[in-house]
Amino acid sequence: MKIAVLSDIHEGLNRKKTECDILGLLADWILEHSPDIFIISGDIAADPDKALAALNRLQKEVPGTRLLFVNGNHDIYAPDSEAAYEKLLRFPGNLGNGPVELANDWVIIGDGGWYDYSFGVDGFSEEEFAAGTYKDYHWPDMKYAHWPGSDAEETRRSLERLEAWLQQYEGRNIILVTHVIPFRHYLRVKNIGSWDFFNAMMGSERYGELALKYGVKKYIFGHIHLRYHETYEGIEVICNPLGYYPSEWLTDSAEEEIASTIKMIEID
Ligand SMILES: [Fe+2]
Ligand SMILES: [Fe+2]
Structure with a gap:
């Protein structure tokens, strides 16, 4: 597969x-390469209506491939991010609707996830991270995402959802998907305050702890616009963002960038 x-x-x-x-x-790429499953691990658009429309359009154009999705922080930019999260569940391939069982005991479990500042650098308070401002730099989620709970509470909610599914499928071959980063290992620390401060908003150590606790085989995430594919702590880890044109692209051609970026893995 x-x-x-x-x-x-x-x-x-x-x-x-x-x-x-x-x-x-x-x-076009999907039709040419016909993967059985195409996983989009968040940030397809910058509001839930656009994200939902994009997912529906794409799935309609590639009926032979099953699109699976977890929301990114940008996908829930709305006056009510909880309602946005719920709206995105209308897409049948949203993993927030529940695990997807595959052949040979493989199962894909996922949720967009959030951040609890556990990746935060020393020297800042919870309140400073919550404000999301470092000098003249502002983390856009603080302006555009509106959850009912604090960042830590929203992270806990997603962890509880994921753990319930992981318990249910313990012992199976699990592929875990979030948008946010699960391990500190994948942060980039530049020793520049204006960069390192925002590592607090990259994810949570708790996702990595869950992955290890339940022995997941593969972990797929996004959010940090850096590409990774390696074995870490015994887990095949893939972070495979398209990222922003032009600063984060390796080519000037959208067709080439898409083709060279998409990662195809096989399970049997
Ligand atoms: Fe992104
Ligand atoms: Fe993101």
Whole structure:
């Protein structure tokens, strides 16, 4: 079974900047390579209506491939992010609806996840991270995401959802998917305050702890616009963002960037 992986498509921004139909190019790639499953690990768009429309359009254009999705922080940018999260569950392939069982005891479990500042650097208080401001830099989630609970509470809610599913499928071959980062290992520490401060908003150590506790085989995430594929702590870890054009792309061609970025893995 072939599983393709991509995150951080940021459809609107990349479409406008490249003047290319990013979703159409993605559909072309999927039709040409026909993976059985295509996992999008968050940040497909910058609000839930656009994200839902993008997912529905893409799934319609590639009926032979099952699209699976977890929300990113950008996908729930709305006056009510909880309602946005619920709206995104209308997409049948949203893993927030529950685990997806595959052949040979494989199961895909996922949720977008959030952050609890457990990746925060020393020297800042909870209140400073919650404000999300370092000098003139502002973390956009503080302006555009509106959850009912604090960041730590929203993280805990997603961890509880995931752990209930992990308990249910303990002992199976589990692929865990979040948008946020599960291990400190994947942060980039630059020793520059304006960068390192925002590592607090990258994810939570708790996701990595869950992955280890339940012996997951593969872990797929996004959010940090850096590409990784390696074995870490015995887990095959994939972070495979498309990222922003042009600063984060290796080519000037949307078609080439999509083709060279998408990661295909096989399970049997
Ligand atoms: Fe992103
Ligand atoms: Fe993100």
